[in-house]
Amino acid sequence: xxxxxxxxxxxxxxxxxxxxxxxxxxxxxxxxxxxxxxxxxxxxxxxxxxxxxxxxxxxxxxxxxxxxxxxxxxxxxxxxxxxxxxxxxxxxxxxxxxxxxxxxxxxxxxxxxxxxxxxxxxxxxxxxxxxxxxxxxxxxxxxxxxxxxxxxxxxxxxxxxxxxxxxxxxxxxxxxxxxxxxxxxxxxxxxxxxxxxxxxxxxxxxxxxxxxxxxxxxxxxxxxxxxxxxxxxxxxxxxxxxxxxxxxxxxxxxxxxxxxxxxxxxxxxxxxxxxxxxxxxxxxxxxxxxxxxxxxxxxxxxxxxxxxxxxxxxxxxxxxxxxxxxxxxxxxxxxxxxxxxxxxxxxxxxxxxxxxxxxxxxxxxxxx
Numbered sequence: 196x197x198x199x200x201x202x203x204x205x206x207x208x209x210x211x212x213x214x215x216x217x218x219x220x221x222x223x224x225x226x227x228x229x230x231x232x233x234x235x236x237x238x239x240x241x242x243x244x245x246x247x248x249x250x251x252x253x254x255x256x257x258x259x260x261x262x263x264x265x266x267x268x269x270x271x272x273x274x275x276x277x278x279x280x281x282x283x284x285x286x287x288x289x290x291x292x293x294x295x296x297x298x299x300x301x302x303x304x305x306x307x308x309x310x311x312x313x314x315x316x317x318x319x320x321x322x323x324x325x326x327x328x329x330x331x332x333x334x335x336x337x338x339x340x341x342x343x344x345x346x347x348x349x350x351x352x353x354x355x356x357x358x359x360x361x362x363x364x365x366x367x368x369x370x371x372x373x374x375x376x377x378x379x380x381x382x383x384x385x386x387x388x389x390x391x392x393x394x395x396x397x398x399x400x401x402x403x404x405x406x407x408x409x410x411x412x413x414x415x416x417x418x419x420x421x422x423x424x425x426x427x428x429x430x431x432x433x434x435x436x437x438x439x440x441x442x443x444x445x446x447x448x449x450x451x452x453x454x455x456x457x458x459x460x461x462x463x464x465x466x467x468x469x470x471x472x473x474x475x476x477x478x479x480x481x482x483x484x485x486x487x488x489x490x491x492x493x494x495x496x497x498x499x500x501x502x503x504x505x506x507x508x509x510x511x512x513x514x515x516x517x518x519x520x521x522x523x524x525x526x527x528x529x530x531x532x533x534x535x536x537x538x539x540x541x542x543x544x545x546x547x548x549x550x551x552x553x554x555x556x557x558x559x560x561x562x563x
Contacts (some may be wrong), residue, residue, distance in 0.1 A: 196212055196240070197212065198295060199293060200212055202286040202293045202301070202302075203238065203286050203287075204225075205234060206228070207230040207414075208229050209229070210227045211226070211227040212224050212238070215237065216414075219241045220432075221239045221240060222239065222242075224238045235308075235490065236284055236303050236304065236305060238265070238364070239301065240301055241301070243300055245348070247374075248345075248432060249300045251347050253292050253302060253431050255432075256434070258344065258433055259339060260281070260283070262339045263278060263501065267280075267328050270493075277415065277419060277422075277424065277426045279426050279427040280427060280476075281427070281429055281431065282304065282363075283303070283304060284302075284304065286303070305431075307417055307419060307427060310418060310426050312416065312418070313412065313414060313418060314414050314455055316451075316453060316470050318451050318472070318538050321423070322469075322470045322478055323473045323474070324424060324425040324475065325446065325450050325477060326477025326478030326479075327425055327481055328407070328416045329382060329428070329442060329446050329482060330477065330478045330480075333439060333485055334481065334482065334484075334485065336406035337405065337406070338409075339403065341436035344434065345435070346435050346436065346437050347432060348432075351409060351437070351539050352394070352409070352445075353396070353503065354390040354391070354504045354507070356392050357390075357507050357508055357511065358383075358390045361383065361511040368515075377528070379510050379532055382506075382539075383507060383535045386539065389499065390503075392493070392496045392500060393441070393496065395437060395498060396489070402438050402440065402489060402493060404438065405438070405439040406434065406435075407439060407504050409432075409434060409435055409440045409443050410430055410432075411449075412445060412450075413446075414449075415428055416428055416524060418521065439486075439490060440490070440497035443478065444498050444501030445501070446478075447471055447474055447475075448466075448501050448505065450471075450499065451465055451466045451468070452467070453470070454536050455534075456531050456534045456535065458534060461530055461537055462533045465538075465541045466541035466542045468552065469536040479556050479557060483560050491553065494553050498542055499542045502535050502542055503536070503539045505533070505535045506531075508520075509528045510532035510536075512517065513529040536561075538562025
């Protein structure tokens with residue numbers, strides 16, 4: 196990684212390289228230079244088993260970050276609010292990526308100072324900031340034609356495809372069927388009928404493709420270390436054409452689970468409806484001009500489905516031998532799957548509450 200860091204340094208020498216964050220896919224490092232300002236940048240080795248066309252990822256980031264910058268210059272999000280956009284760093288050869296002698300694909304991204312990510316939401320103010328940040332991201336990209344974005348991860352958030360993959364893997368899996376694994380099998384089988392709800396709405400023209408983040412979980416949102424306000428989103432590899440419901444559902448399944456996805460006591464997981472209200476109170480007023488009646492009508496289904504979908508993906512990866520999501524201990528992806536299955540159960544048990552708060556917030560937005 197030292198050779199990769201040297202490719203992207205602006206001046207001086209590399210003083211420190213350390214692992215950064217806890218992403219499931221790429222290898223990420225924080226590089227600090229020995230210049231007077233102690234310049235920092237993010238260095239990543241892309242997982243090309245997941246992102247098989249990394250040049251498309253680089254092109255997408257270049258396209259939409261430049262669009263965001265122009266949008267902010269033309270119509271600032273809010274004069275009183277800070278909003279940061281991570282930018283690709285050009286290396287010594289004038290390119291925004293580097294391939295090493297072993298064929299690994301590297302890129303560097305600007306480091307956002309005085310900002311931090313949170314693993315879980317701790318209060319309602321943070322919940323509203325999470326919603327505001329996602330709405331701001333959607334607003335900034337809302338007029339970017341989707342044909343300018345490549346599909347960097349084909350099939351991403353297409354739940355029927357994940358179910359088909361799960362069925363293939365399940366028939367080949369050879370393992371001891373513990374009570375937890377049997378629970379997972381039953382859970383998936385009982386919810387087969389819900390997997391196509393968003394894709395059917397898209398096929399029928401009730402939902403349309405827009406530019407989305409693709410992975411707006413809580414720890415991909417940066418907060419100002421002084422003010423506590425949201426200042427931007429990171430982990431931009433999955434920005435692509437998709438449904439806003441994918442993003443809203445993913446944001447809520449992450450934000451409304453304050454215990455996180457790596458808790459061993461998965462039976463304690465609960466979907467916190469108060470945090471759901473807070474996130475939607477931050478999101479819906481800011482995104483009101485982007486949403487149509489059918490978008491609201493599909494929100495509950497999205498919240499339920501995306502929680503289930505991620506559990507299905509973790510479960511499939513566990514059955515296949517942990518080839519997609521990185522793990523640090525045995526059965527970690529199984530635990531992650533059970534967490535999301537329990538979260539889905541909690542969402543289902545609160546369907547009336549969730550639908551009611553969506554209607555209430557929507558009414559407040561349009562009353563104004």
